Every structure is written in structure tokens, then in C-alpha cells.
Amino acid sequence: MADQQGKTDDIPKHPDPQEFARSMQEIAEHGQRLVSDFLSRQASGQPTMPFGDPLNVGEAFLDMTARMMANPSKIMEAQFNLWQEYMALWQNAAQRWLGQETEPLVQPEKGDYRFRDEMWQENEVYDFIKQSYLLTSRWMLGLVHDVEGQDSPVAKKVDFYTRQFVDAMAPTNFVMTNPQVLRTAIETNGESLLHGLEHMLADLERGKGQLRITMTDEEAFKVGENIVTTPGSVVYENRLMQLIQYSPTTEMVNKRPLLIVPPWINKYYILDLREKNSFIRWAVSQGHTVFTISWVNPDESYRDVTFDDYLMEGPVAALDAIEEATGERTVNAIGYCLGGTLLGVLLAWLHAKGQGDRVASATHFTTMLDFSDPGELGVFIDPTTLEHLEKEMFERGYLDGAEMATTFNMLRSNDLIWSFVVNNYLMGKEPFPFDLLYWNSDSTRMPAAMHSFYLRRFYLENALREPGAVRVAGVDVDLSKVKTPAYFLSAREDHIAPWISTFRGSHLYSGPVKFVLAASGHIAGVINPPAANKYCHWTSSSRSKNPETWLGAATTHQGSWWPDWAKWVDKHGGGPVPARHPGNGLAAIEDAPGRYVKMRAV
Incomplete structure (x- = not known):
């Protein structure tokens, strides 16, 4: 149990409960004022949200569901395999709580930096959350990927948007299931969450009601002065x-x-x-x-x-x-x-x-x-999607650069979307000045x-x-x-x-x-x-x-x-x-x- 005690010591000490409660109440009141101010500024000229299914995602998933139901035995097999993996995960988790060493059932893929905080490995609860997410996401992606009879464009669209959902649902993207976010909130008496809210509202305002994530310190660069300087x-x-x-x-x-x-x-x-x-x-x-x-x-x-x-x-x-x-x-x-x-x-x-x-x-x-x-850009190019895009383009006269940037960012959503959600909004940190991301944000x-x-x-x-x-x-x-x-x-x-x-x-x-x-x-x-x-x-x-x-x-x-x-x-x-x-x-x-x-x- 000495190892268990050592791991407990690594968790940051909680502040005085009454002091923390008062701090969180003040932050909540401040946050409410910020949101109210933001909503009042957006009261006029609020952008109209698009209705319908311009990307034709619904039809692709309906087609996949129909084909999936045509082979119920495969669904049952997948469900049974997932149940077995969860039973094994519970057994591993119980052994770890008893102080035994166990090998993880599943590991993040190479290049997946979402779980690099040491608490994801050292703390039993967070390790269980991580592995259960990875098992579920692997099951979900495998289920839609292996559906028989789908033509390639439909299969790629379903696979792409399933991955978007899986990435969005990662425990790293939520305050209560991200140890780094919780640790920072405790250490700052919740101020990090308030700063994150300020950043999110500023990005919403910058996007005129739509979220335009700030990826870098845009004040750090000036074209022709400290970048783009070849004579x-x-x-x-x-x-x-x-x-x-x-x-x-x-x-x-x-x-x-x-x-x-x-x-x-x-x-x-x-x-x-x-x-x-x-x-x-x-x-x-x-x-x-x-x-x-x-x-x-x-x-x-x-x-x-x-x-x-x-x-x-x-x-x-x-x-x-x-x-x-x-x-x-x-x-x-x-x-x-x-x-x-x-x-x-x-x-x-x-x-x-x-x-x-x-x-x-x-x-x-x-x-x-x-x-x-x-490649994955083909997901956005089919007759229905293109007709919708053309309608918008010819009404406006051009395709907006922010829309194009969002499309490319979705191709690497963990790196170019969710990492900034965590850093800017959950951690409350300022974006790091990075010339490549400045260029990436300088859309056309x-x-x-x-x-x-x-x-x-x-x-x-x-x-x-x-x-x-x-x-x-x-x-x-x-x-x-x-x-x-x-x-x-x-x-x-x-x-x-x-x-x-x-x-x-x-x-x-x-x-x-x-x-x-x-x-x-x-x-x-x-x-x-x-x-x-x-x-x-x-x-x-x-x-x-x-x-x-x-x-x-x-x-x-x-x-x-x-x-x-x-x-x-x-x-x-x-x-x-x-x-x-x-x-x-x-x-x-x-x-x-x-x-x-x-x-x-x-």
C-alpha cells in the first residue's frame, strides 16, 4: 500500500473548502455577468444557424444503419466483444486498487498526446476512464468501418463523422475528467476556468456568434517584419x-x-x-x-x-x-x-x-x-454537399476563409481543434505564439x-x-x-x-x-x-x-x-x-x- 500512498501524494492538495466555495461563487457570478454582457452585444445581428443537413451526413448514417441491421449477428458479436473487454478492464482496475501491477488492455495510438499527463497512467481512476474511452472508441470506429456493402464515399463519410464524434467525446475535453484541468482549477482557485470562459466568449465574438478558436498569439507576428522577411x-x-x-x-x-x-x-x-x-x-x-x-x-x-x-x-x-x-x-x-x-x-x-x-x-x-x-477531403465533396456550398458561395460571392480553415482543421481535429479547447478554454491559458499557426489562421x-x-x-x-x-x-x-x-x-x-x-x-x-x-x-x-x-x-x-x-x-x-x-x-x-x-x-x-x-x- 506504500505505492498507493505515494500516488495519492502526487494529487494536488485541495484548498480550504469554505474558501474554495466562496471563490467559485464569485467566479460563477463574474462568469454570469460576462455571459450576459456577451449576449447583449450579440442581441442585434445574431447569425442565422443553418437548418437541414447540408453535408448530407444523416443520409449516410441511415444507409449505414440499414446495412448494419441486415447483419444483426455481426452487431451482436461486436457487442459481446466489447462486454468481454469491459469485464477484463474491471478486473484490471480491481487488481490495481489492491496494489497489483497490471498491463493496460489498450494504449493510445502513437502520436496521440491527449493522455500524456502522468495522472492518466499513475492514478487508477483516470487510467480506468482513459482505457474505457479507448475501448469504446475502438469498438465504435470498428463497428462502422466494418459494415459490409457500403460504397466507398458513404463509408468514408460515416467513418469521418464517427471519428469527429469520438474525438469530441474524449475525457480530456471535459473539466471533471481531465486531471490536468482539475489540478489547474484547484491551484488557481478556479480562476483558470474564468479565464477560459473569457477566451471562449472572445472567440465567439470574433466569429460573430460562431466559435473561431484562437490558435496562436496573433499580436506576436507581423508580416514583413518578423515573418515573411526574405528581401x-x-x-x-x-x-x-x-x-x-x-x-x-x-x-x-x-x-x-x-x-x-x-x-x-x-x-x-x-x-x-x-x-x-x-x-x-x-x-x-x-x-x-x-x-x-x-x-x-x-x-x-x-x-x-x-x-x-x-x-x-x-x-x-x-x-x-x-x-x-x-x-x-x-x-x-x-x-x-x-x-x-x-x-x-x-x-x-x-x-x-x-x-x-x-x-x-x-x-x-x-x-x-x-x-x-x-482522401478525407472527399467527405465534403458530393453532389448534395456541393449544391449547398455553391448556393452559399454564389449568394456571398466567395467561399469564406474561416469555413475553409474549419474544414482543414477537422481533418486533424485533436491537434487543431480539441487541443486548443483544452488549453484556451479549460485551462484558461493564452495561446502560444507559433508562426505556423499564425499562417494557418491567416485564411483566404x-x-x-x-x-x-x-x-x-x-x-x-x-x-x-x-x-x-x-x-x-x-x-x-x-x-x-x-x-x-x-x-x-x-x-x-x-x-x-x-x-x-x-x-x-x-x-x-x-x-x-x-x-x-x-x-x-x-x-x-x-x-x-x-x-x-x-x-x-x-x-x-x-x-x-x-x-x-x-x-x-x-x-x-x-x-x-x-x-x-x-x-x-x-x-x-x-x-x-x-x-x-x-x-x-x-x-x-x-x-x-x-x-x-x-x-x-x-
């Missing part, structure tokens, strides 16, 4: 983008400039956060004359802007401006995510126009050209016409992979005609552009392709500077069109893939020339990063 100038602009040319840091540079086409679904500066992790700054140091497109943050006046406009006023306009600035007709190009999809369309468009020589090499970061398996809008075309033609219909099925700017797009040497960089744990899909897309071109797979996800797999010496990447000489066969033959390399890409792209550099400076060809309009990237969606 350069805006040398061209139109209504959709500014083109930034960066100042050289080497005496000689590659003859062919490097054009970066970022996604417009978020801002380009994920490639230029800080000096230590800026891909743009690093590419400049490797002897490239780097140009980057900085997309505008559109408002309702852009409602009729099309995908054609993004092609012609984006990379096509950038190629013309680069030629005027440097005298070079041919560039090496990089496209990231949606920017990479646009780059693929650009290559097909240029080849159809007889101008395929304008891009010497194309690099695709986590880019889908084949959307047959869009999507013009209605463009985004509708993109979602329907690419995601829903997967028409881009079919030769001539998509027409853009007067050209029937045929990716099979693209002969440009290409480098595809994908990330093994990417939840936005699954590497299996990006791998399939890499086989749509007819020119030479090098496929490289990085460890980690959509952001960390790409933004991985060599100096960090993190993760690994895989390369393979296999020509197999089967991704698993390709990976099975691949060689593992420790560290960043950046040096591998640098060697590859140098072969297409065109030889050395004296460094070029912004303003020598096209007049500088303003210093980098320019005005467009500073436009915030509010």
Missing part, C-alpha cells in the same frame, strides 16, 4: 496577383529563373515563414533568381472570376513579366498543392499552344492531378465561380486526368501531351493530398518524371530545411505504376529532400549568369512581401 520587390501586379522578385545572395545565378506558383487556398508565405525554414530564402541561396506569385485575397467583387482567369492572370502573366524582367523566355517552375494543379494545366495549355519550351522543368509539391482518391477566400469549377470538374468528376475532358482558356487540357521533365514531391502522411493519389497523377505526363516521397505531412514534409536534419525521404528508380511496389523498391535517405531537388533542377538551370536584381528589368512597385499578402479575411 525582394514586387515587380508586377494585376487584379489577381502580385509577382515578387527576390534579391540575389550569390554573385552568379542560374540562367533560367525559378517561378513559384503557390496555392490560393492559403497564403504563399508558408514557403517564407522564418529565415531558418524559408524555402524561398534557401532557393535564392542556391543560385536561383526566384519569382513568387502572391495571390489576392478576393472579396465579393471577384464572384465571377474563373479558373481561366487564374491561369491567364496568374502563371501565364507571370511568365511574360519574368521575360520582361530578365530577358529569359524559359523558366523552371514549382507548384504547391492547388498551385501544382494549376501548373499542370499551364503545362498542357502551353504545349497545346506550341509554347512548351517556356517551362524547362516542373516541380510539383504535394499535388493532385488524379483525384480518384482525394475563394471566388465563387472559380471554386465551383475546381470542385466539380476536378474533385467531383475527376475530369482533369481524362484527355480533353476539361477546357481551360480555349484549350482542351490533355496532360498526356506534357513532355516537360517533372519532379513530384509528396508526403507519406499527407491528409490533404494523399501520396497514393499524387503518385497516380505523376504518371499522367509523357515526359521524364522523378517521384520523391517525404516523411511527415502536407506542410512538414515540404518545409523541411536541411539544417533541421529531420525526417527522411524515399527515392526509387522503379517505373512501376503501383505505388506500393514503387515504395517497396525505394531507397531511404535521412534528412531533407531539398538537396536532392537542388541537384535535379540544376540540370535544367541553363548555366551560370551574373546575378539579377529586382528593378533592373521591371520597375519595383513596392518592397516584398507586398500589399496582397497582407489582406486579411475578417
